[in-house]
Amino acid sequence: GKKLEVYDATDSTILVRAGSNNVTLRHGGSYGLVGTGSNTDFAIRTNESNRIYVTNAGYVGIGTTSPGSYRLYVDGNTYVLGTIYAREDVCIDGGDCISTFSDFRLKNITANLTGALEKLEELKPVEFNWNELAIEKRPFYDNKTTQFGLVAQDVQKVFPNLVYNASDGYLRLKYEELTPILVGGLNELNINTKEIDKNLQKLTIQNNKLKQQNEELNKTVTNLNSLVDKICTNNPSLCV
Numbered sequence: 001g002k003k004l005e006v007y008d009a010t011d012s013t014i015l016v017r018a019g020s021n022n023v024t025l026r027h028g029g030s031y032g033l034v035g036t037g038s039n040t041d042f043a044i045r046t047n048e049s050n051r052i053y054v055t056n057a058g059y060v061g062i063g064t065t066s067p068g069s070y071r072l073y074v075d076g077n078t079y080v081l082g083t084i085y086a087r088e089d090v091c092i093d094g095g096d097c098i099s100t101f102s103d104f105r106l107k108n109i110t111a112n113l114t115g116a117l118e119k120l121e122e123l124k125p126v127e128f129n130w131n132e133l134a135i136e137k138r139p140f141y142d143n144k145t146t147q148f149g150l151v152a153q154d155v156q157k158v159f160p161n162l163v164y165n166a167s168d169g170y171l172r173l174k175y176e177e178l179t180p181i182l183v184g185g186l187n188e189l190n191i192n193t194k195e196i197d198k199n200l201q202k203l204t205i206q207n208n209k210l211k212q213q214n215e216e217l218n219k220t221v222t223n224l225n226s227l228v229d230k231i232c233t234n235n236p237s238l239c240v
Helices: 116-121 131-136 154-156 175-234
Strands: 012-018 021-027 030-037 044-048 049-054 060-062 072-074 126-128 147-149 163-165 171-173
Touching: 126 171, 154 163, 154 171
Parallel strands: 060 072
Antiparallel strands: 012 021, 021 030, 044 049, 049 060, 126 147, 163 171
């Protein structure tokens, strides 16, 4: 049976005080509430250790009591079975973001990217399956489906800024930063193609001129042969 019941027809509250600070357990009729009624932090604990920590400003830490200025700070691996929605940037440690600032007013541009195509030629895309070690590290990885990608060690030789060593000792690749390099390579390839087209047009014009000159020479040779035939007909002794 029930060891303790606090009843009120509209609003039941249990209040625990420590000086001017307090913790409240309440039901307001349409919702339940647990937390502090004063300007103090709040924690949910198991085995005498804080598991979920909420600061008095509303910042939440899971696995940490110092969420800083983050609305949610999780210290440890997180598994999400569903979709994560974000209205702005999604970033990971190291500065990688799915979307990020790109406004020229926020950038000190030091140079235009050059030589991208030549460097891209050094990268070797591979087909692969995650091995047992990868599955041990990331149980949610699919090791039955063939994946397509690059090897971080290979990319590091060409674009060292795109690779970093994570805290677990394994290399990470900033795939999203390959995009501007691919665009640069495509632009260079397009310039090369246009240059080849120009040269081809010049060669085509030269070839047409040579064809015309050849036709004119053939006509001249034909006329000369006709003239020789006439001379030989009229003066056979000249053609002996």
